[in-house]
Amino acid sequence: MGTVSKALELLNLFTRARPLIGLSDLARLAGVNKATCYRLMTELAEFGLVEQIGTGREYRLGPAVLRLAVLREAQVPMRDAAMPVLQALAQATGETAHLSILIGGALRTLAHAYATAHATKVTMEDAEVLPFHATSSGMAVLAFQPEAFQAGVLAAPLQRLTEVTETDVAALRARLAQVQASGIAESAGGYESDVSSMAVPLFDARGQCCGGLSVAALSSRMTPAQRDLIRSEITRAGAEITTSWGGTLPPAIATLWRARA
């Protein structure tokens, strides 16, 4: 593996749940020598991608990531464009809306929005990397990836997160076909017990599926009427985000969604 990849792997260790990491921890987590880790972090820090803070000299992400993000958003405003739609979706459905995008072959959380309606809401703060096979967003996105990508995902070990998580490859392939045919993915309790969700794929300017939009609710609240509402709202929001990204909805999907809504 290249040195650069090792350094970037270090960056990936920072999560919402673990925002501050000391040198030794970092080396252990990444499985690299402490001296190596030190040198890599020094280089990252020089560039401002990480910074050392406080007495423990722990590291955290630095200000440079902000600048890069501002630059990226100025050119390709994905987050800024999607946020209002995401919030409107949460409000309209009264549930938690969730936006994720493909980064380096993994589906990662970009933002979420909560409705003010319910006291009990599905929180997804900690879900940073979404398993494709166990989430509606994951299935929605995976269904519209190239066959090679799907094969790679399905070839890897599929973790069983709850008692009802589907891990059978054949069954998952059948579900993917279903998602392709309906333009929408549904999931019940596969990621977390008692949580049901629906998701749609999002497309970029190249026409490639690069993210997913989902609405998650407590399974007890997922009545037929609520499902109809969510389906109608999420397809509308999905189309809106895709077009706001300069993306083009595949014609097949556009007709599917129009028929439902």
Place this chain on the structure above:
Amino acid sequence: MGTVSKALELLNLFTRARPLIGLSDLARLAGVNKATCYRLMTELAEFGLVEQIGTGREYRLGPAVLRLAVLREAQVPMRDAAMPVLQALAQATGETAHLSILIGGALRTLAHAYATAHATKVTMEDAEVLPFHATSSGMAVLAFQPEAFQAGVLAAPLQRLTEVTETDVAALRARLAQVQASGIAESAGGYESDVSSMAVPLFDARGQCCGGLSVAALSSRMTPAQRDLIRSEITRAGAEITTSWGGTLPPAIATLWRARA
């Protein structure tokens, strides 16, 4: 130089004015071999920090920077916290407000806000790296850096951007002392002709000056009354941003600003 630094240097080549760069250009700009550049970019792309787009296979910043920024803002909300204050400052003064932060030893633009009042406004879109000696923000920040840092900046060649850009080291040191004594920096035409500006330093939780806040106006509009208004508003906004960053205003500055306002 380490390999990682070379890769990160490549990232730094992307600017608002030059958001898309081809492989050969990239190699030329960075002064590295094309093969090396290719390998580095491939590694960066694998991580999602850059992506290839369109027919020319040009590169641009990738979605991973977004994710990192979201993570950083969740822990240290610098931009989110400062934006409303920045906009209010622009509105209150009727001029262009500008926020910059220290990244890797350079002062870089993070955000700006325009007032709706005037038809002619000072645009600073393209200023990505602010020269310390020629801008009010630069002087405001530099004045509150460690002596070693100041010496390093003043030892480097100081570019003459306009006819009135101060490049004499002794004179600049005198100005820095003046900034330290007043808690505010002023500049007239040193960066761009006919543009005057005032700036204040911003401090982080460690009490270190890590950024600057400025208001820029056409010199013709910078009347004594307007200067008083800007001075009053910018110190208030500066204090607000600093505290919203969890920072502590140095007591000396706090009293200076209170006396003026």
Place this chain on the structure above:
DNA sequence: CCCTGTTGGTTTATTATATGAACCGATGGT
């Protein structure tokens, strides 16, 4: 107070890794 196990940081010889010149096929202009 010593003992032990941390921590962040530094040094060293060893070797794995990055490098750059040359080459390739494709593309676009003249």
Place this chain on the structure above:
DNA sequence: ACCATCGGTTCATATAATAAACCAACAGGG
């Protein structure tokens, strides 16, 4: 048909990354 460019690839060479060992400093525990 030509020439210059493009993105991408190859491979011998040499540079730059590595890992173990070692610091000094700190924090409990007995």
